[in-house]
Amino acid sequence: MPLVRISLMKGRPDNSGQKVGEVVYQAMLDTINMPANDHFQIITEHDSDTLSYDPAYLDIQRTPGIIVIQITLNEGRTVELKKLLYQTIAERLHSGLDVRREAIFISLVEVKKENGSFGNGIAQYA
Amino acid sequence: MPLVRISLMKGRPDNSGQKVGEVVYQAMLDTINMPANDHFQIITEHDSDTLSYDPAYLDIQRTPGIIVIQITLNEGRTVELKKLLYQTIAERLHSGLDVRREAIFISLVEVKKENGSFGNGIAQYA
Amino acid sequence: MPLVRISLMKGRPDNSGQKVGEVVYQAMLDTINMPANDHFQIITEHDSDTLSYDPAYLDIQRTPGIIVIQITLNEGRTVELKKLLYQTIAERLHSGLDVRREAIFISLVEVKKENGSFGNGIAQYA
Numbered sequence: 056m057p058l059v060r061i062s063l064m065k066g067r068p069d070n071s072g073q074k075v076g077e078v079v080y081q082a083m084l085d086t087i088n089m090p091a092n093d094h095f096q097i098i099t100e101h102d103s104d105t106l107s108y109d110p111a112y113l114d115i116q117r118t119p120g121i122i123v124i125q126i127t128l129n130e131g132r133t134v135e136l137k138k139l140l141y142q143t144i145a146e147r148l149h150s151g152l153d154v155r156r157e158a159i160f161i162s163l164v165e166v167k168k169e170n171g172s173f174g175n176g177i178a179q180y181a
Numbered sequence: 182m183p184l185v186r187i188s189l190m191k192g193r194p195d196n197s198g199q200k201v202g203e204v205v206y207q208a209m210l211d212t213i214n215m216p217a218n219d220h221f222q223i224i225t226e227h228d229s230d231t232l233s234y235d236p237a238y239l240d241i242q243r244t245p246g247i248i249v250i251q252i253t254l255n256e257g258r259t260v261e262l263k264k265l266l267y268q269t270i271a272e273r274l275h276s277g278l279d280v281r282r283e284a285i286f287i288s289l290v291e292v293k294k295e296n297g298s299f300g301n302g303i304a305q306y307a
Numbered sequence: 308m309p310l311v312r313i314s315l316m317k318g319r320p321d322n323s324g325q326k327v328g329e330v331v332y333q334a335m336l337d338t339i340n341m342p343a344n345d346h347f348q349i350i351t352e353h354d355s356d357t358l359s360y361d362p363a364y365l366d367i368q369r370t371p372g373i374i375v376i377q378i379t380l381n382e383g384r385t386v387e388l389k390k391l392l393y394q395t396i397a398e399r400l401h402s403g404l405d406v407r408r409e410a411i412f413i414s415l416v417e418v419k420k421e422n423g424s425f426g427n428g429i430a431q432y433a
Binding site: 062099101104105106107108109111112113115117123125134137138141142143144145146156157158159160161162163164165 | 308310322324325328342344345346347348349350351352379416418419421422423424425426427428429430431433
């Protein structure tokens with residue numbers, strides 16, 4: 056049940072949000088035991104008036120290239136798996152899409168496995 | 182404290198998002214003991230570049246008619262009540278608005294009862 | 308790790324969303340022991356079709372001036388601190404930006420401290 060919300064600035068190359076989303080999807084698949092094809096994402100594009108960030112919090116230099124990724128997912132992954140997920144997303148967005156590692160802000164929201172329905176009004180994971 | 186976020190494609194009939202929201206509100210009222218008039222919803226419209234979904238995950242056939250509903254609500258509902266909520270939303274969106282049952286994706290995020298303020302800077306449920 | 312989502316109506320004065328965000332940031336700083344500069348916010352603007360609210364729930368009179376603030380933050384704040392946060396946000400939005408206190412809807416989503424990465428693929432708070 057990952058539901059992924061990606062927020063980034065307008066004016067990037069075409070379908071940039073979708074490309075970021077593909078990388079995030081693949082990283083989840085390869086690190087946190089997410090089932091294949093559990094791929095649901097909502098992307099919003101912003102300008103500097105509607106996406107605010109601190110340019111230096113924790114001594115990380117951020118630019119308007121910031122990408123905010125919030126993932127609602129089933130609870131239970133270990134801290135180590137979460138760390139691996141962050142690292143994998145950051146490395147692949149950098150190597151694959153030339154995103155600065157500093158630009159990648161990730162937030163996880165954990166929910167119970169019965170908290171999702173993928174269609175037909177059924178709690179498929181309950 | 183349900184706060185409902187509904188994401189769906191542009192180009193539907195007028196006020197489609199609101200109509201979906203009304204059905205979701207009424208379903209919560211009739212199934213999960215939500216107080217009457219606790220009705221707060223945020224709707225975002227997307228195109229295929231900004232709302233991504235798998236067309237067949239869990240053998241459910243999805244089309245651009247997909248509707249993603251994420252509800253932040255107070256914790257404590259049983260699994261049975263959550264299942265009833267999913268079923269009721271799906272049945273009523275289908276019968277009332279002709280939405281395909283397969284199109285309805287629901288995600289619940291549970292929070293403590295002191296985690297909301299409905300106005301005036303007060304935690305009304307704490 | 309507060310990630311703040313602010314939803315409000317279009318047609319307000321310039322940068323109104325950002326000004327609201329600044330007040331929310333400062334209120335978190337002054338009440339819930341948030342580190343300075345932990346400032347990340349996503350603002351969405353709506354019309355009456357895409358931001359729905361009840362005009363009188365809990366006997367609070369709401370108008371299109373409603374502002375919905377949802378904050379994802381690390382778990383562990385006491386009920387008293389949360390109450391102080393709500394009160395401080397409401398008082399300052401009222402005194403500083405002339406927002407009606409009744410208009411301020413706040414929702415908190417709490418997460419574990421390892422659930423965020425502020426950049427570089429690292430879980431800085433884990």
